[in-house]
Amino acid sequence: MKSLKVIKIGGNIIDDQKSLDEFLETFTKIEDPKILVHGGGKIASEMARSLDIPVKMFEGRRITDEATLDIITMVYAGKINKTIVAKLQSTNCNALGLTGADGNTIEADKRPVLKIDYGYVGDVKKVNFEIIETLISNNITPVFCAITHNKKGQLLNTNADTIATEIAMAFADSYNVELYYCFEKNGVLNDINNEDSVIEQIDSISFKNLVSEGIIADGMLPKISNCINAVNHNVDKVCIGKHDKLFTNKKGYTTIVK
Ligand SMILES: Nc1ncnc2c1ncn2[C@@H]1O[C@H](COP(=O)(O)OP(=O)(O)O)[C@@H](O)[C@H]1O
Numbered sequence: 001m002k003s004l005k006v007i008k009i010g011g012n013i014i015d016d017q018k019s020l021d022e023f024l025e026t027f028t029k030i031e032d033p034k035i036l037v038h039g040g041g042k043i044a045s046e047m048a049r050s051l052d053i054p055v056k057m058f059e060g061r062r063i064t065d066e067a068t069l070d071i072i073t074m075v076y077a078g079k080i081n082k083t084i085v086a087k088l089q090s091t092n093c094n095a096l097g098l099t100g101a102d103g104n105t106i107e108a109d110k111r112p113v114l115k116i117d118y119g120y121v122g123d124v125k126k127v128n129f130e131i132i133e134t135l136i137s138n139n140i141t142p143v144f145c146a147i148t149h150n151k152k153g154q155l156l157n158t159n160a161d162t163i164a165t166e167i168a169m170a171f172a173d174s175y176n177v178e179l180y181y182c183f184e185k186n187g188v189l190n191d192i193n194n195e196d197s198v199i200e201q202i203d204s205i206s207f208k209n210l211v212s213e214g215i216i217a218d219g220m221l222p223k224i225s226n227c228i229n230a231v232n233h234n235v236d237k238v239c240i241g242k243h244d245k246l247f248t249n250k251k252g253y254t255t256i257v258k
């Protein structure tokens with residue numbers, strides 16, 4: 001079976017020039033077909049605050065009104081996506097930046113109103129496997145931002161961890177897929193202030209316990225829910241940690257297991 005690596009980077013890496021450059025240097029050297037998914041929530045929040053637009057998050061996801069949708073489109077699909085693509089081009093990695101609307105690669109439905117109305121936030125309905133496979137088969141590296149569309153002309157803000165998981169799951173029947181979440185910490189930590197307290201393995205039962213103990217919170221909630229979803233849908237390997245350890249055989253990161 002062919003191999004594919006789906007790699008997600010979050011806002012804290014993107015916001016730090018040195019971390020981003022170091023990550024991209026590692027990423028570009030990966031020889032397997034690869035797909036990059038980036039967030040940028042931190043930068044969107046800074047931009048919103050600078051424009052006096054309130055930032056509202058609920059259980060790790062952004063409540064997205066019209067003004068916020070404008071900001072995230074400019075920040076995610078514009079500044080961040082194009083900066084990353086240009087940097088990858090400089091290393092001869094033929095990157096192509098995409099939202100889910102481009103090539104109809106990722107369709108979504110507006111998140112249903114349950115506990116809360118998230119506004120213009122999408123839950124992924126369909127990943128267009130064929131078109132993405134055409135890209136990777138032609139040595140083009142897709143770089144996805146955290147935006148999907150509903151095929152009726154509406155862009156939707158979609159958690160970048162979810163996008164990475166959905167892409168990984170769409171390839172899992174025909175590829176050996178490894179899914180990596182790179183962020184600024186060593187992994188999921190037992191004590192958020194202690195980088196040496198990495199939890200090496202998490203399954204769905206320990207996840208529930210860690211949530212009820214308050215050890216897993218905020219942005220880590222959707223991240224681990226997505227990881228559990230991925231391992232339950234045939235994704236071969238799902239890991240969370242720092243890029244300098246994740247792509248080596250070194251220990252010191254978190255693996256999510258069934
Ligand atoms: N147990 C934990 N271990 C590590 N990080 C945690 C934990 N619980 C909550 N977090 C928070 O989750 C954040 C990562 O999620 P998020 O902010 O969405 O990052 P990213 O943008 O990289 O996806 C960390 O920066 C940290 O503040």
Ligand SMILES: CC(=O)N[C@@H](CCC(=O)OP(=O)(O)O)C(=O)O
Nearest residue numbers: 011039040041061062146159160
């Ligand atoms: C709906 C929703 O929450 N979307 C996220 C998308 C960006 C993201 O996921 O960024 P990080 O990976 O850097 O956190 C947001 O706007 O914050």
